[in-house]
Amino acid sequence: MNDDLLTRNFFDLFHMPVRYEMDIDQLQQEYRSLAQAVHPDKYASAGDQERRISMQQTSWINKAYQTLKNPVERAAYLLQMKNIDINLENETTMDAAFLMQQMELRELLEDVRTQADPLATLDTELKNVKAGMQELASGFSEAYQADRLEDAREALRKMQFMQKAHKEIDTLTAKIEDELF
């Protein structure tokens, strides 16, 4: 029924080129102008039917926006568009050096309270993780552009690890800040 909007891929929806590199400012602008057109508040005094459709369409746009905004979800979505299985969590084969690095980071986080300045340590690690993520993301972008999809998939998997690490550092920082503050 709503083929036009609800079957459009997320990139087309926002008039963005199908690629990993993303102009976030422009994405935001496109999101806002689409939301202006379909949001349920624009149909507050319309009939139930229009309101229901408006809710479905806005839900779809929100989902698309959330997906494209997030560097990891955007990468996963690009691979999904190429019908690549992105359910990577149960795979065991992986770059040994990368895994080692991740384990070291986990150990460091576990003992961070014993450090002289735990917050400073966490801050440094967060910067490392962000830098690592940047690097992986450009690796993904390059591989995807060159249609080396296996490599792209590997990069995505590492990015997922990095995202988890990022979250853990955030949570830990918040906890320690609460204790110290």
Place this chain on the structure above:
Amino acid sequence: MALLQLSEPGQSTAPHQHRLAVGIDLGTTNSLVATVRSGEAATLPDSQGHHSVPSVVRYSKDRICVGHAAAEHSITDPKNTIVSVKRFMGRGVDDLQVLGKKLPYDFVATDSAVPRIHTAHGDVSATEVSSEILKYMKARAVSALGDELMGAVITVPAYFDDAQRQATKDAARLADINVLRLLNEPTAAAVAYGLDSGQEGVIAIYDLGGGTFDISILRLNKGVFEVLATGGDSALGGDDFDHKIAEWILQQAGVDAATTELDASTVRLLMQQARAAKEALSSVEQVEINVSNTSLNWQGSLSRAQMNDLLDALIKQTILACRRTLRDADVVIENIQQVVMVGGSTRVLRVREKVAEFFACEPLVSIDPDKVVAVGAALQADVLAGNKPGEEMLLLDIIPLSLGLETMGGLVEKIIHRNTPIPVAKAQDFTTYKDGQTAMAIHVVQGERDLVTDCRSLARFDLCGFPPHVAGAARIRVTFQIDADGLLMVSAREQNSGVEASVDVRPSYGLSDNEIETMLRDSMAHAEDDMQTRSLREQQVEGERVLAALDAALTADGKTLLSADERATIDVARAELINMNSKDDADAIKAAIKQVEASCEAFVARRMNSSIKQAMRGHSIDEYATHHEE
């Protein structure tokens, strides 16, 4: 601008008629109602000039009274005089115990998880008490404006969970108010300050009310308010400040609060004195306190510095929440351009000091913090009612707490994460764990913790009657849909069989639809005839509205978007509705409206899509043409 007007069918029905819509701030301590008249939003006073209505309801044997008249009895008749009922909204019996032993009410255990308070007027739930306040606000608006209300925007703390929002909406239904939107209080405040006009950037809204604390981080851009993250504590507010001071008074009076059982009216007296002291200390350095009745007798003084010591730990909790929320929003303090103060408790000087210190900027306090939320809600209500064609203002809210399902082992699988923009829909597949399983219990929870027991239980329902499979082979898709009010609908369906089993959602802490129906009927039982007349009139108005909207749509797009067959089907349904609308059978009108809507399904969808296309096209042309204003 033409693009936007195309996409707003709501306006086409009666472009020149001003519709009365109000904003209601349903507060813990006080409530206010505001509306827009001649372009100005203002709160509505009673005949004595009071704008704020104490959120107090007194139940006597033969009458219910609300506001100042009720508040006068809070000390003499504490068990029948319900104050701060907002703290009980959407809460279960267990939660109430956590809220403090000092509550003077007699709670009654019921079959459902919703606690009821025993009063001289019968047992009442928090939702019913709130609905009395809403009825009072509605009556004030109707008498001030001299006409029926088209609808209202009712504000809720951003941090309210689904059960609390649902309870608020139920209260509005009981008060017979058409809810245009449940709006988050901080967002309403941002609207009141008009921070969208000419400003782009990130702002923080610090909202400390009587019983709740919210912190929201918003990004503003050309009329669009995008909430980035929200945090807070739905059980922390000015009431807790009063408690701290009251505890201090007891301590000074040599009363051991842990072992002494104080009677209800002493507790009220104490709280009142504590509150008066707190308010006085916003303008003087020291205040005299005098608490005396038959069971307690103490006189003494409290200085501002002493009070600050008592409150600092609570204020610190709010600052910690600010810090966490900034992190969630991925924003650093330097990015925050303004801090808006909302809620009566931000009058406490120490609060302003600490907030200014944390955000390193002077907070905005120019609009009365008690009125700012109602004013913002009124502005939004005016837009939603269609009184401001071409208005670009749009409020994009998020969900404050994650929503998930219970899985094996009492763990939570999050389906929608907090700070996700709403409305939103998300589906997730689950499977069975036993061979031959034909039913599945679905338990919906809200919260950030991993264990079900640490989260709030929202609803339980069973998906029954799908064909047996071996363990792990069934594919149950559970879909969460959150609407623009932040309210959740959950549905479940077994995918392999294609059989859609029906689901019955039982709200854990809310009122079921049946209960609400019953209450509505009870309250109107003696006015049966009135009700029928009213319901017929309502259907006729609805019928007229549908016809007007349809005709406008047909004139605009009938030729381009409809085939001859489709047009014929619509015309038949339209003729039937015109016919029925002139008769006096409400149900027949309702059926005819349904018929029109069914015949227009595809047409409506096409129209909406075409307006979106217009918006997209318009926008991208704009993109390439060097960003000049539309």
